Amino acid sequence: MRTxxxxxxxxxxxxxxxxxxxxxxxxxIARELDGLTLYALAMGLPLATHVAATAVAALxxxxxxxRWPIVSGVALFAVGLIMAGLVNTIELVAIGRGISxxxxxxxxxxxxxxxxxxxxxxxxxxxxxxxxxxxxxxxxVGPMVAGYIAQWFxxxxxxxxxxxxxxxAVPIVNRFLSRATAGVQAGRVVNRDEIISRARRTxxxxxxxxxxxxxMQTASSSERSLPIAVISLIVAFALLPLLLPKGTLTxxxxxxxxxxxxxxxxxxxxxxxxxxxxxxxxxxxWNPGPAGLVVTIGSVTWALGSYAxxxxxxxxxxxxxxxxxxxxxxxxxxxxxxxxxxxxxxxFSIAGWALAGFGMGMMYxxxxxxxxxxxxxxxxxxxxxSLQIADSGGAAIALSLFGALYVAFGxxxxxxxxxxxxxxxxxxxxxxxxxxxxxxxxRPSLPEDDPTR
Numbered sequence: 001m002r003t004x005x006x007x008x009x010x011x012x013x014x015x016x017x018x019x020x021x022x023x024x025x026x027x028x029i030a031r032e033l034d035g036l037t038l039y040a041l042a043m044g045l046p047l048a049t050h051v052a053a054t055a056v057a058a059l060x061x062x063x064x065x066x067r068w069p070i071v072s073g074v075a076l077f078a079v080g081l082i083m084a085g086l087v088n089t090i091e092l093v094a095i096g097r098g099i100s101x102x103x104x105x106x107x108x109x110x111x112x113x114x115x116x117x118x119x120x121x122x123x124x125x126x127x128x129x130x131x132x133x134x135x136x137x138x139x140x141v142g143p144m145v146a147g148y149i150a151q152w153f154x155x156x157x158x159x160x161x162x163x164x165x166x167x168x169a170v171p172i173v174n175r176f177l178s179r180a181t182a183g184v185q186a187g188r189v190v191n192r193d194e195i196i197s198r199a200r201r202t203x204x205x206x207x208x209x210x211x212x213x214x215x216m217q218t219a220s221s222s223e224r225s226l227p228i229a230v231i232s233l234i235v236a237f238a239l240l241p242l243l244l245p246k247g248t249l250t251x252x253x254x255x256x257x258x259x260x261x262x263x264x265x266x267x268x269x270x271x272x273x274x275x276x277x278x279x280x281x282x283x284x285x286w287n288p289g290p291a292g293l294v295v296t297i298g299s300v301t302w303a304l305g306s307y308a309x310x311x312x313x314x315x316x317x318x319x320x321x322x323x324x325x326x327x328x329x330x331x332x333x334x335x336x337x338x339x340x341x342x343x344x345x346x347x348f349s350i351a352g353w354a355l356a357g358f359g360m361g362m363m364y365x366x367x368x369x370x371x372x373x374x375x376x377x378x379x380x381x382x383x384x385x386s387l388q389i390a391d392s393g394g395a396a397i398a399l400s401l402f403g404a405l406y407v408a409f410g411x412x413x414x415x416x417x418x419x420x421x422x423x424x425x426x427x428x429x430x431x432x433x434x435x436x437x438x439x440x441x442x443r444p445s446l447p448e449d450d451p452t453r
Contacts, residue, residue, distance in 0.1 A: 139299020
């Protein structure tokens with residue numbers, strides 16, 4: 001168990017450093033490369049490609065093992081970062097980040113599945129708390145350091161400083177996983193027909209969702225192309241149900257409500273963070289270094305919220321705690337939205353952001369534990385994939401919607417950021433409703449009801 005925990009935390013720490021660091025410096029990149037209107041694409045394309053990679057990883061893990069998805073994921077993650085650090089246009093930066101998103105999609109699903117297959121149920125909350133805690137050190141130093149690197153040197157080193165070591169570490173990761181997973185594979189039973197059936201059901205829809213989201217992010221950069229963004233959004237929502245448990249988008253009680261709760265919460269956190277930092281730097285005149293501290297605050301409160309949920313072991317109380325988490329998320333989103341009001345001091349808005357992070361930390365890990373507890377082991381790859389698709393797809397769509405509203409309200413005499421923030425408040429309020437549906441989860445639904453069909 002210790003080996004799995006240590007290796008998982010290292011991989012998540014690297015991915016967390018890249019994610020948080022890039023969030024802090026992306027406003028600088030967008031300004032330097034004259035790509036502010038493509039901000040949503042540069043921020044969200046890794047999430048779109050993450051969806052496609054997640055579908056592949058879920059099948060790969062259940063058909064083979066966690067070893068090769070992780071090794072391939074680390075390699076793609078590294079190559080994408082190196083590309084992003086060397087190119088000279090915002091479009092190519094986005095493509096490089098998209099490649100890195102493929103890598104993280106393979107890695108994260110495999111780690112979730114490994115926890116479900118190897119770790120006893122009573123220890124899983126601790127593992128997921130450690131996964132959340134792996135964001136703490138990158139959250140403490142990553143955004144601030146990245147901000148000052150961009151401020152004093154070049155934003156390119158934010159990518160290269162992570163990508164180059166990761167590429168060199170690929171052979172080491174391969175050797176380590178070869179030993180670590182050798183015993184796990186011995187007792188596995190693989191239903192080949194079921195894997196083939198799932199591949200036919202999920203691979204094309206996953207690719208379609210990823211493409212639709214990428215088109216939506218690109219189209220939202222111009223008022224003239226906003227109709228294309230709307231069409232892409234419709235396509236994405238038409239295909240998403242094919243990749244998630246049946247009833248997810250209608251808040252069906254049980255596993256679907258677990259998944260949609262995570263989808264809504266992650267959408268709010270990612271979109272608010274991205275545009276909160278953009279507002280501070282572009283509208284309030286903050287430098288990248290100090291702005292990076294805002295990411296630090298959110299990461300720390302998320303970890304504290306995740307730790308808090310590990311102290312509660314009674315299932316009923318944990319569900320109530322998750323409900324409280326969504327309420328805190330909603331009030332936190334409201335507080336963060338006040339950054340658009342000139343009369344409000346930024347400290348108040350940052351406090352709101354911190355509250356949102358704490359609430360999300362409470363809810364996020366609990367939903368992961370529930371999803372695995374009510375899913376049979378042979379389908380942990382499938383439910384892990386559903387969780388990651390929900391996380392990434394929801395966040396990518398939210399970024400696109402925020403970006404589209406930013407462009408659409410550019411010529412209207414109100415703050416162009418405000419409609420996006422208000423939409424995120426509405427989505428966080430909807431997450432409260434979704435979590436209220438979770439207590440009805442009293443039996444496994446994937447194998448009997450087959451909600452993926």
